[in-house]
Amino acid sequence: MKNYILTKEKIDKILRRMAFEIAERNTGEDQILLAGIRENGVVIAQKLKQLLSGTFKGKIEVMDIVVDDKRRPGKITLSGRKNFDNAVVIVVDDVANSGKTMLYALKPFLQDQPKKIQTLALVDRTHKTFPVHTDYVGYAVATTLQEHIFVEVENEIITGAWLE
Known part of the structure; x- marks a missing residue:
């Protein structure tokens, strides 16, 4: 039996709120690049793009970030464009644990001169070991180091999040 901390309905409300926050914090910008950490971060970025299209007046682009989990900080692969000068980049992940994956995912964007880099997580754990x-x-959510949070995605739909 899974110990759900978020249902699909609650996640939908959370993502709507986050889309409004993104639009508000980036008023006046021409473009937002949502860079989702594969797999679930990309699904969240795509959903945010849909929600932002009703409130954000500029262009919204989504790209994938693949972080090589076996050889951290191994190779980081990006889909889409390669120049991020003057871009508003939002790195999107499902769960922010230690901060390590997010930190590695930022690396490719630092080679250019982005206007802003922001980070987003559907679920944020409170014990970061990286800055x-x-x-x-x-x-x-406050958890112990031994507990894990899983975000469920079925057919590109976020269906829940649970704690183990």
């Missing part, structure tokens, strides 16, 4: 601040937090 990464999550700018947009869907749901913050």
Whole structure:
């Protein structure tokens, strides 16, 4: 039996709120690049793009970030464009644990001169071991180091999050 901390309905409300926050914090910008950490971060970024299209007046682009989990900080692969000068980049992940994956995912963007880099996590755990601040937090939860949070995605739909 899974110990759900978020249902699909609650996640939908959280993502709507986060989309409004993104639009508000980036008023006047021409473009936002949502860079989702594969797999679940990309699904969240795509959903945010849909929600932002009703409130954000500029262009919204989504790209994938693949972090090589086996050889951290191994190779980081990006889909899409390669120049991020003057871009507003939001790195999107499902769960922010230690901050390590988010920190590695930022690396390719630092080779250019982005206008802003912001971070977003659907679920943010409170014990970071790396210096990464999550700018947009869907749901913050205090856990032990032994507990794990899983975000479920079925057919590109976020269906829940649970604690183990």
